[in-house]
Amino acid sequence: MQIVFMNQMSGADESGHARSAQVWIGEEEGGWRLGWRSIEQEGDFFDEEWYEGNSWNELLCVYRHQLAKKLGEGFRPLIEGVFHESGENGGKSQVSQKLQCYSELYGSEELYTELCAWRRRKAASGRKAPYFIASNRVLRMISAFIPQTEEELLQLPGIGTSKASEHGAEWLEITSKIERTTSFPLDWVYSQLSEEVFLSWLYKQKEQKYKQELERFQIRRTMLLGIAEGASLAHLEERTSLSRRDLVEELEGLEKEGYDTEQLLQIELSAITETEQATVWRAFEELGDTFLKPVLQRVYGQAQTEKGEAEEIGGTEKLYERLRLLRIRFRRAEASKVKMS
Structure with missing residues (x-):
């Protein structure tokens, strides 16, 4: 393995004894590895492997999350700036x-x-x-x-x-x-709040932030793998533990970032007739695609949608889901028109 990055860390335990460690990134056979080595005063060391895989972006998510945890525990880098974000120091x-x-x-x-x-x-x-x-x-x-x-x-x-x-x-x-x-x-x-207490608290906040980023990255990766394998929203619910509503929201985000979501759209919209899809499409063209309620009422009727919302039945939720999925296709088509013009 070739080490491509390493930084020395130092700190003190609860008893005040000095401790040191290393955080490192290595490359091996086209893959990435990330780890932490705690070094005892007697020269013994203990290794923690944080990541092994092929995704540099996922490695960075893991790196930020795990390093924030160590900084929250009191470790500090010997080389300053390893974990600095603009605007955080004043x-x-x-x-x-x-x-x-x-x-x-x-x-x-x-x-x-x-x-x-x-x-x-x-x-x-x-x-x-x-x-x-x-x-x-x-x-x-x-x-x-x-x-x-x-x-x-x-x-x-x-x-x-x-x-x-x-x-x-x-x-x-x-x-x-x-x-x-x-x-x-x-x-x-x-003046009363010590700088060390403040920094430890600050890194705890970062730990939570980067944990959420890592979880979202892993959810998106699971979704992309699922889409490539022909999974439905029901299957993705089981794999990610997200609700259908949250999955559709993530799907909209993936589409905006240029990922191909069409295979999943085909599965979920296969039960909708061409006539219904055409009616929804015309409603988007006439009413716009920013707000879904006017489109819902135009396509499915005001009395039905108001009753559904009042009773909070699953039917209305499913109609909104259909509209959001069809809107992904509609926006993709509109973006293509703009590029071609």
């Missing part, structure tokens, strides 16, 4: 991140739980998803810094004048009952 972004870090590590769990309960009640009464009311990040901020006035609320990242106007009075009613030991403005956070 400016408003880092100010907001440090406040978020402090709020997640030192916020009141009891107050956060109470705020989450408030959000659930608010979402239920307004028939909205909870994240439309307030994000977890915002509620963590409130639970950590316990604002007592609207002016203080507006100093928290993620709370603008609109949110403060809409929910501020209810938030302040909850926080006014709690005695706090810190104050506003929040400049004290930046």
Whole structure:
């Protein structure tokens, strides 16, 4: 195996003892390997193989995810810049991140739980998803810094004048009952929060982000292999554990990126008559393909679709699925027209 990249890492364990490691990428017989070697003070070493395969893009996904985990555990590269992303080391972004870090590590769990309960009640009464009311990040901020006035609320990242106007009075009613030991403005956070604690937290955030990227890459690879093998959406549901709706969304993304999805479309649309497909096509031409509800009502009738939506029956969901699949073909045809003109 030929090593094409290696970086030395160093850190300390929970007892403060120094430790070192190496992260490496190797090439062997046209394939890629990725690994980690922990080196003990006595000279012993322990290897972890993170990846072996032919996909450089998948290797990079695994590399970012696994390295973020190690950095979160306290390892640091001897060569700086190995894991740097533009804009992460300064400016408003880092100010907001440090406040978020402090709020997640030192916020009141009891107050956060109470705020989450408030959000659930608010979402239920307004028939909205909870994240439309307030994000977890915002509620963590409130639970950590316990604002007592609207002016203080507006100093928290993620709370603008609109949110403060809409929910501020209810938030302040909850926080006014709690005695706090810190104050506003929040400049004290930046000196009280150690750089090492902040960096470890930051890399934990990266770990979650890159884990999601890796999972999505693996799902897309599974889908592409399935499409090539003639799998249906039902088969892909079993292979990926995604819902049909999520699979169609991923399919739309693959089509946009230039992958060939026609084999799967043929399988799923084979039960739809040519007459129905032609009717849907004309509706796209006349109404556009941005919004599906007008097309649904034009093709299948308003009374039927309204009843389906009201009762949340599977039939309406299936009709929307058909339209999304046919829209992939329609958009492909429209893009070809543009290229030829």
